[in-house]
């Protein structure tokens with residue numbers, strides 16, 4: 341590891357590169373570098389292209405989104421500085437409603453890490469910020485107040501984008517207007533700021549293991565290091581970083597609402613042996629208590645889904661996801 345690294349800022353488990361890793365070497369899979377991810381222009385959104393991207397990919401790039409470049413760079417720089425604080429300061433400073441986590445992206449509803457086995461550590465740390473509770477975060481500390489201000493500004497832009505894009509999807513899918521209002525609620529939005537420490541054992545560790553998001557929509561802003569990969573037609577593809585564009589992921593809730601016409605895309609993050617990677621992700625969910633009606637699944641709320649995921653992660657070590665709610669063939673026909 342390079343000596344310029346600020347090791348004190350790393351959680352102890354990342355300071356020694358040979359702990360927390362599975363001893364089995366990762367299966368070597370070909371990853372395609374040719375980035376054909378669909379690009380949509382927010383200023384002239386084409387509903388047919390949006391529908392195709394949601395069906396074929398479950399993922400697209402959004403350009404012309406109207407978020408000021410300065411806001412994006414200020415938030416990125418500030419997040420980078422905060423993540424470079426010592427491990428101890430991060431634990432002390434980031435208290436409810438914001439939380440600091442490492443080793444896993446799987447958190448409880450209050451933002452605490454779900455327990456992880458010693459051999460499946462994800463090479464990631466970050467802050468979890470529920471947007472509707474941010475006003476309760478640390479009055480009086482100017483550095484944290486500035487972080488809160490930037491998150492709130494950025495969060496408002498992402499809520500605007502998510503609402504408009506979801507409206508277009510609902511129109512494409514002919515979702516009932518009343519229902520679709522409760523299918524996406526701005527008040528549920530949260531932001532994660534991630535740092536993926538550099539890791540010399542690229543063949544054994546993941547920044548983030550393969551997963552689907554549980555959200556309706558996730559909006560990702562990655563830096564220029566790269567490492568995000570998506571599964572498309574059973575092949576892994578690199579999603580190249582392109583400045584000032586955002587990546588939209590469809591999550592499990594969106595797949596269920598669309599009766600499986602749209603895809604909750606499988607993705608993962610590769611570690612990098614030379615550089616740290618930073619990304620900022622926004623996740624948005626259905627309103628609390630909103631029941632998702634689908635011809636493919638039993639009626640369920642997001643909180644039913646979340647409880648099941650938490651239980652599976654605790655007992656099995658992984659998320660089973662939508663399969664848990666699927667109607668069997670005779671139920672679906674009847």
Ligand SMILES: O=C(O)CCC(=O)C(=O)O
Nearest residue numbers: 534553562568609619621
């Ligand atoms: O950091 C990234 O590029 C992806 C993060 C992600 O997939 C997630 O938080 O669910």
Ligand SMILES: [Fe+2]
Nearest residue numbers: 551552553607
């Ligand atoms: Fe994800």
